[in-house]
Amino acid sequence: MPANAAELVQRCRNAYESGKTKSISFREKQLKQLLKMYQENESDFIASLASDLRKSKNEAYLSEFNIVTADVINTLHYLKEWTSPEKVQKGLANILDDVLLYKDPYGVVLVIGAWNYPIQLCLLPVTGAIAAGNCVIIKPSEVSTATSNLIAELIPKYLDQDCYPVYTGGVEETTELLKHRFDYIFYTGSTAVGKLVRAAANEYLTPVTLELGGKSPVFIDGTANIDITVKRVLWGKFINAGQTCIAPDYVLCSKQVQDLFVEKAKHVLREWYGDDPKNSPDFCRIISDKHFQRLKTLLKSGTLAIGGDDDPSERYLSPTILINVSQDDPIMKEEIFGPILPVVTVESAYEAIGFINSRPKPLSLYLFSSDKKVRELFLTQTHSGSVCVNDTLMQYVVDSLPFGGVGMSGMGSYHGKYTFDTFSFKKSVLVKNFNPLGESLGSARYPPLTDKKMAA
Numbered sequence: 001m002p003a004n005a006a007e008l009v010q011r012c013r014n015a016y017e018s019g020k021t022k023s024i025s026f027r028e029k030q031l032k033q034l035l036k037m038y039q040e041n042e043s044d045f046i047a048s049l050a051s052d053l054r055k056s057k058n059e060a061y062l063s064e065f066n067i068v069t070a071d072v073i074n075t076l077h078y079l080k081e082w083t084s085p086e087k088v089q090k091g092l093a094n095i096l097d098d099v100l101l102y103k104d105p106y107g108v109v110l111v112i113g114a115w116n117y118p119i120q121l122c123l124l125p126v127t128g129a130i131a132a133g134n135c136v137i138i139k140p141s142e143v144s145t146a147t148s149n150l151i152a153e154l155i156p157k158y159l160d161q162d163c164y165p166v167y168t169g170g171v172e173e174t175t176e177l178l179k180h181r182f183d184y185i186f187y188t189g190s191t192a193v194g195k196l197v198r199a200a201a202n203e204y205l206t207p208v209t210l211e212l213g214g215k216s217p218v219f220i221d222g223t224a225n226i227d228i229t230v231k232r233v234l235w236g237k238f239i240n241a242g243q244t245c246i247a248p249d250y251v252l253c254s255k256q257v258q259d260l261f262v263e264k265a266k267h268v269l270r271e272w273y274g275d276d277p278k279n280s281p282d283f284c285r286i287i288s289d290k291h292f293q294r295l296k297t298l299l300k301s302g303t304l305a306i307g308g309d310d311d312p313s314e315r316y317l318s319p320t321i322l323i324n325v326s327q328d329d330p331i332m333k334e335e336i337f338g339p340i341l342p343v344v345t346v347e348s349a350y351e352a353i354g355f356i357n358s359r360p361k362p363l364s365l366y367l368f369s370s371d372k373k374v375r376e377l378f379l380t381q382t383h384s385g386s387v388c389v390n391d392t393l394m395q396y397v398v399d400s401l402p403f404g405g406v407g408m409s410g411m412g413s414y415h416g417k418y419t420f421d422t423f424s425f426k427k428s429v430l431v432k433n434f435n436p437l438g439e440s441l442g443s444a445r446y447p448p449l450t451d452k453k454m455a456a
């Protein structure tokens with residue numbers, strides 16, 4: 001049973017108002033505890049991912065565990081620097097003054113995580129929110145049951161229970177929680193629910209970050225190194241069985257490139273997953289029966305070129321490529337979020353750009369080309385949360401790049417210092433002194449506002 005939402009929010013608010021999260025040493029201690037939690041329970045985290053997604057140990061380290069632990073270490077390293085007031089540029093008029101930005105915590109923030117990378121999508125934002133001095137109500141996704149339960153069990157053992165409570169539950173409980181006032185809401189999940197979260201936040205004019213989804217396109221032209229391209233596209237698509245928010249959703253290319261792509265993909269998939277990917281330890285399962293059934297209906301689009309096998313008892317769907325897909329097929333109408341890659345043929349880069357621009361702005365866009373003009377064309381003529389040229393997903397792990405969407409794929413961003421910035425209100429501060437020189441320089445503003453004073 002989740003805790004009573006009203007009581008939980010009030011407890012968290014009282015804890016915030018006690019002022020303890022203002023202390024940098026308190027934040028540092030909590031972050032060290034978070035790191036300790038990961039280190040002391042490493043095998044349980046890996047096991048929870050195996051239980052939820054049948055994720056292999058090595059993929060769990062690569063795509064989840066190493067990312068969250070590195071993030072806490074990085075945050076601890078820069079904590080003092082990030083939390084210090086920042087001196088900003090000043091003009092001649094303020095030459096004697098201090099012009100500063102103070103990083104205020106927002107207060108009580110709510111972090112709602114999604115199930116597909118259930119550790120990092122829940123706990124990366126929490127790390128930044130703690131560093132910025134907030135109290136955080138942590139709401140993991142109920143869909144990834146094992147990881148959600150583990151987070152709910154461990155967080156209270158390591159972190160301050162009043163400042164960082166975990167709230168579990170599904171739609172009903174989250175709807176109840178969202179009736180309360182928060183000072184910031186950070187949501188990861190679908191665009192449809194993102195709209196509900198924003199509507200709830202509007203009640204109190206609460207600022208939000210919405211990390212949403214959408215269809216991230218890939219364009220491949222004839223100048224791309226096709227051997228490398230095939231590997232990088234398939235890796236980005238089939239890791240986590242396609243349940244990645246920035247997975248390549250569909251491929252746009254010429255008929256010639258499509259034929260080559262499919263031919264090479266057959267070899268690569270056999271090399272990676274063997275003759276039957278179902279037996280490969282490196283291929284995940286679909287998170288729930290609901291998503292499995294949804295994906296099965298999407299298989300009816302286009303012509304099957306590779307895969308299409310399934311086993312409902314394991315929620316297994318093999319790596320699948322569909323060709324001759326038209327833009328009106330059902331698979332082109334919603335985010336796929338599974339191991340199915342449709343290919344839509346286009347005649348040129350211009351046609352691909354037109355196709356992409358006629359749809360909602362994607363979370364990520366992938367371009368494979370050696371032609372600098374084509375690259376410039378895509379970078380300047382399309383809009384998306386991020387672009388990765390000649391690879392997939394790798395932009396996500398560059399901490400100096402903010403990660404987030406635009407339009408229907410989201411608002412706001414995070415990662416590295418950007419997470420700290422997201423959870424900090426930048427308070428503008430001007431500090432003047434009583435220096436007589438400063439007073440005389442500024443005295444023209446006092447009445448009477450004579451022409452002589454104005455001309456000076």
Ligand code: NAD
Binds near residue numbers: 116141246
């Ligand atoms: P989900 O079902 O885990 O839902 C996400 C969270 O929203 C959960 O905590 C859930 O409890 C809560 N929720 C669900 N319905 C709700 C409701 N009606 N009211 C309030 N809260 C509700 O995950 P999902 O929505 O299936 O996630 C998949 C989507 O998330 C995809 O579109 C994917 O692209 C997107 N996503 C985006 C990112 C990103 O970083 N931009 C990352 C992962 C997933």
